[in-house]
Amino acid sequence: MEMMMRKPRNYDAELKALEDKARELKIRKVQQLGELVIATGADTLTAEELAGALVVLAETTDAGRREAWAKRGAAFFRGRSRRPAPAPDRDIGGTAPRPGGAQPASGATGAA
Incomplete structure (x- = not known):
């Protein structure tokens, strides 16, 4: 064998x-x-602003708010709701307006 x-x-x-x-x-x-x-x-946006907004989004557990963001994102991808950024009245999760003096001079650091 x-x-x-x-x-x-x-x-x-x-x-x-x-x-x-x-x-x-x-x-x-x-x-x-x-x-x-x-x-x-x-x-x-500066890297710090973008990172801060993304942290708020990632930490948000409110299903209604997340669903509203998902609908807005879907509309964006369909090309119906392309809104120019930056819009100061844009709601990124109920955060307070950013303090004017807390921004670094350069936005080149941070989010990777």
Whole structure:
């Protein structure tokens, strides 16, 4: 009786391929998020303002508010509600207006 030996799997190569794929997906995600920031006009905000707004959004658990944001986002993607940014009256989650003296001179730091 002849026994056939299977070729051993190259786990190192498979792991490297998975890591490469994960890296590509992360790069694509970062690029798409950057494109979204630009498309919405949010690239006119400082990194600190944008990060602060995103923190408020991420921390919000109010289902009604999140649903309203989702509807507005869907309308944006349909091209019906492209509102120029920045709009001082825009509601980003019930936060108080930002203090004028708390902004750094450069918006180039922070959100990565």
